[in-house]
Amino acid sequence: LLAVAQIGAGPVLFGAVIWLYWRDQTLWAIVMLVWSVITVSFDNVLRPVLIKRGADLPLVLIFAGVLGGLVAFGIVGLFVGPVVLAVTYTLLVAWVARTGEPRG
Structure with missing residues (x-):
């Protein structure tokens, strides 16, 4: 539903991090948090910068x-x-x- 509203992957990924931490999966929550930060950075920051290069x-x-x-x-x-x-x-x-x- 968030993809329809064009909010992006951030809320979904960070919700998954909270859920993993809540389920006592701390290691996987940290891995997912790192992955989420990388993904959101690519999505919101690097795409326009890469478009600018061309x-x-x-x-x-x-x-x-x-x-x-x-x-x-x-x-x-x-x-x-x-x-x-x-x-x-x-x-x-x-x-x-x-x-x-x-x-x-």
Whole structure:
């Protein structure tokens, strides 16, 4: 149900950590906690950074594309959002550069 709300894997994974600790599985709770931190970091931080490496766009624009696309289109929006914003940004920069040229 949390995946439908697009909250991510964090609440589910951290809930599993609490459940494991509550069931006296301390070692597995620690392993799951480490795995959860790595997974949430990849999901929320590294994806936009890696997308930035392939494009000449501001990082804030990529974050906005990822989050906006995720909210608007779900999983597909993770890829569609940054692409749409990248195309829009590139066209806007080209348009502004062209309007500065003299007509003739």
